[in-house]
Amino acid sequence: MSEQTLQGLIGKTALGDRAAFASLYDETSAKLFGVCLRILKDRAQAEDAMQEVYVRIWRRAGSFRAGQASAMAWLVTIARNQSIDMIRSRQPASIEFDDAPDVADEAPDPEAQAALSAEGRRIDACLKELDADRAAAVVGAYVEGSSYQELADRNGVPLNTMRTWLRRSLIKLRECLNR
Amino acid sequence: MSAGAYSNDDNALAGEYVLGVLPADMRRQVEQRLAVDADFAALVGSWQSDLSALDDAYTPETPPRGIKARIEAQLFAGAPGANQPAGGLWASLAFWRGLTAAAIATSLGLAAFTFIVNERAVDPAGAPALVAELGAPGSSVGLVAALDPASGALQVTPAAFSPEDARALELWLVPGEGAPVSLGLVPGDGGQLVLDESVSSRLSAGALLAVSIEPEGGSPTGAPTGPVVLSGALTEN
Numbered sequence: 001m002s003e004q005t006l007q008g009l010i011g012k013t014a015l016g017d018r019a020a021f022a023s024l025y026d027e028t029s030a031k032l033f034g035v036c037l038r039i040l041k042d043r044a045q046a047e048d049a050m051q052e053v054y055v056r057i058w059r060r061a062g063s064f065r066a067g068q069a070s071a072m073a074w075l076v077t078i079a080r081n082q083s084i085d086m087i088r089s090r091q092p093a094s095i096e097f098d099d100a101p102d103v104a105d106e107a108p109d110p111e112a113q114a115a116l117s118a119e120g121r122r123i124d125a126c127l128k129e130l131d132a133d134r135a136a137a138v139v140g141a142y143v144e145g146s147s148y149q150e151l152a153d154r155n156g157v158p159l160n161t162m163r164t165w166l167r168r169s170l171i172k173l174r175e176c177l178n179r
Numbered sequence: 180m181s182a183g184a185y186s187n188d189d190n191a192l193a194g195e196y197v198l199g200v201l202p203a204d205m206r207r208q209v210e211q212r213l214a215v216d217a218d219f220a221a222l223v224g225s226w227q228s229d230l231s232a233l234d235d236a237y238t239p240e241t242p243p244r245g246i247k248a249r250i251e252a253q254l255f256a257g258a259p260g261a262n263q264p265a266g267g268l269w270a271s272l273a274f275w276r277g278l279t280a281a282a283i284a285t286s287l288g289l290a291a292f293t294f295i296v297n298e299r300a301v302d303p304a305g306a307p308a309l310v311a312e313l314g315a316p317g318s319s320v321g322l323v324a325a326l327d328p329a330s331g332a333l334q335v336t337p338a339a340f341s342p343e344d345a346r347a348l349e350l351w352l353v354p355g356e357g358a359p360v361s362l363g364l365v366p367g368d369g370g371q372l373v374l375d376e377s378v379s380s381r382l383s384a385g386a387l388l389a390v391s392i393e394p395e396g397g398s399p400t401g402a403p404t405g406p407v408v409l410s411g412a413l414t415e416n
Contacts, residue, residue, distance in 0.1 A: 015404075018255065025247055030239035038237055039199075050242055054250045062406055068224060073231035084199040085206065094204040123232045141198040143236045148200050170194035171187045177229050 006071035014061035039083035039145035126176035353387040
């Protein structure tokens with residue numbers, strides 16, 4: 001399924017075309033079910049999530065803008081947000097974080113920068129600028145939909161330390177991505 | 180828009196939101212900000228775009244067959260006509276309920292919309308006056324439409340943005356039931372849209388006004404065909 005075809009199906013869905021919506025489901029439901037399962041880690045909940053995900057897709061199709069994101073990335077974002085909202089709703093709704101100044105870690109050394117591969121995806125290259133455990137935390141958080149508490153437990157550090165780590169990693173990552 | 184112009188704090192917060200690590204209350208706070216802060220919304224968009232490369236990690240798995248039927252039952256049961264091109268989406272109450280700020284981010288760069296319905300003093304004739312201000316972040320007010328109850332004319336201020344070349348902004352009345360009714364093209368420099376009495380009499384409490392992007396000259400079909408960029412409900416004084 002080409003990007004162009006997916007875009008066309010989303011566009012027709014925005015106009016209320018049920019047949020296009022059915023095709024969109026057929027083409028994308030396996031990927032999005034994979035997203036829901038990975039984050040929710042529970043089949044019944046992933047099935048419930050899928051129902052809400054496609055209802056949202058039907059209702060929000062008009063907001064998709066080709067060029068801002070690929071069609072599949074837009075769909076995955078909806079599935080991730082739904083799944084993450086579902087697991088967060090079962091966890092404490094708020095956490096008292098300490099206020100910590102956001103100071104970026106020291107700039108990466110020139111050699112590390114030079115080692116950045118010109119090939120491959122930018123995000124991969126930029127993740128390599130982070131310490132391995134920090135990069136793993138970023139990727140794990142994204143793919144698994146981990147909470148700060150889960151990341152802190154996994155890394156054996158206090159909650160606020162985990163947040164400081166991750167925020168510094170994000171700032172560093174953003175600097176690299178913008179270069 | 181470069182994401183480099185933002186503070187470390189905003190960069191990190193946008194990244195935390197896209198990663199999904201925040202607790203529920205902070206996620207809601209971020210989403211509220213997304214609705215009103217177009218620059219911040221663009222920053223979140225950058226993170227979503229950059230991190231989407233990690234989506235390869237999600238292994239596809241075919242869902243059980245029953246799910247598709249459940250979705251279609253939820254969306255389409257008791258909603259005949261919902262598959263009519265254009266009309267279905269517009270006529271769908273669910274669509275309007277779901278028309279959240281994030282849902283109408285547009286090619287105009289609006290990340291969200293807000294609208295304020297002002298109460299205006301009752302005019303000397305005593306008829307109710309209706310004023311709707313349709314605003315967007317990054318610009319003070321997108322468009323103001325005011326109904327003059329004496330003449331039945333709709334006074335439209337200049338829209339604070341312009342559509343792309345060969346595009347027009349068309350104003351619609353979206354009734355609670357039935358198809359949207361065109362109120363005319365939004366004049367580029369403001370002005371009056373003189374409405375038939377049959378149309379102006381329908382501008383009452385609860386009716387929604389919406390602006391869509393259409394081809395030059397307006398919708399060729401008589402129904403909205405382009406994305407909704409502004410929307411707001413009318414109330415009676």
